[in-house]
Amino acid sequence: MKKEKKSILIIDSCPLICEAYKSVINSTNKNEDYLFDINLVHCGKQGLEIINNASKNKTFFNLIILELKFSINYQKERLSGEDLSMTIRKTFPNTKIIISTALDDNFRIHNIFKTINPEGFILKKDLTSKDFKNAICSIFNNEPFYSKSILKLLRKEISSTLLIDRIDRKILYELSIGARMKDMPNYVPLSAASIEKRKRHLKKIFNVKDKGGDRELILVAKEKGLI
Template identity: 60%
Template structure:
């Protein structure tokens, strides 16, 4: 049976990781009778953009992208990170599947990436083995989402919680966790200081925090996976 041709892009700033990923993608192709992969590699946003532009100009397809979040920004500063690149791919190549592969294990960051990119695959490098990557690729190209255990743990924590924490609440919790002062928060959050304080009191009520300070609130929010 003739194999279906799949086009893949690996975007990671580490050449060794790129070569390892490419080797694993080739092994997936050898182990399956369904797919044959043509794989490009880039180490920065400039190179990735050129491949995206070429794909559009030639009216070809890019089936999936293995995307690191920490990519060197484009020289015009319009694409600052892997997340920006992912958003551009969503806009210009909406049928392209995205597999995020990152060493970031911050709950707040993971949540934001899920919300902004909604990737078909999400892998934390600390979870990653060659077998895990093979499974992710096989699943994603067959239209089945694949998240590694750290990401699944965060999602399960959120499902288990029976109250609603919106994006503003998360931002407040995050700013508290990194030591931001209340008087400075309106710089980063589109609310007045009084509104932020009111939300913080509500969060303490939700989490059943009795402490007048913020330490207990931060600890419980971290435990529940919100930061």
Template identity: 35%
Template sequence: MNKFKNLTILVVDDHPFTSDAYINLISKKKTDHNYNFLKATNCEKAFKILEIMVNKEKNIDIALLDINLPPYEKEKILSGTDLAILIREKFPKCKIVMLTMHSEHLILNKVYKTVNPEGFISKNDIDFSTFPDIFFRIKDGEKYFSPTINKSFQSLLSNTIKWDEIDTQIIILLEKGIQTKEIPNYIDVSLSSIEKRKANIKRQLADQKITDEELINICKTLKLI
């Protein structure tokens, strides 16, 4: 009996050398997984891989996606972001890692709010020694944003987000397992006000449909708590 688990990883980058580097670094680490790597250099090739996997009822466990990719205009997949949205739809359990050379606040924020990736990495923040550790941390369930990405978000949030000490207290109490309806027992704020604040925080950071647990993780990742 094969004691190793199969892990399917999609790597999409328009520079084949970069894709090969990711694959080699992941493969070198001894784990209890067999790796099945799928590679594409543009949105069209990636789309066709997704179609094949869906038709075969196969899963994609992790996707490493560059933001800037040659588009597939026929299917209106114009970037790695559009590709990530499609992967979320077809493979909801897939962990998505966005990689980029961009540092512009608005571009990064759009990707983050649209995709809510499990990993968001500036290529300037990784090398042959750091990438494997970061990848396996994400694989094992940690949400990871690299320093350049975090710095960009912090700069943007400090100028745009409405946040005060009460918001901090609400998220910290939620993290401790306190239910929303019980929070007025801990801080002098009405339940209706707390619910409005929570909805506003979710709207600013991601989507009002996210769970409290997802909200807490986002706040931790963005270092708001």
């Protein structure tokens, strides 16, 4: 019986993690149903070069596993994991993506689901070899896989009856990282008056009294997994 070839690209700045991922992937092939071709890359720039070359040569990746945050040197080149993921989606729309990251940021996670919608999403703090093996098996069976922290966030969002849009989320996020109201129009595409109006509306739907201030608003938003 001819083995099915699986071409896999792993992009993570830690060589040890790359080797661990490769080992776990190979361990899922006990019956030797697949012929794995696994490439390991330790920076975003090199990953982008491999993706562009594959596109030119009309080759294909079945699965790409990548981190969101690369080393400082490559961050200076303004290449993020989100940027690379979006390039992958455009270049190889049928390639499955697993994001495995240490970044525990609900706002970014929400945006990644909206813009990329990866087949797998794992927070490294949840990760065990068993969970990663389950992720690989699920993806090969055309089933999505999300680690427990991601599932917890998704459940919070689904159970919430509050209707807020991406601008509201952006306002909450900027407030949570210390942005001052006078500076908010630099980060949110609205006037200061419109931002203030939205903030009052958010306090109303979150049942936050004005005297509670922004701190209570942010705490409630975090409890609901919105930031």
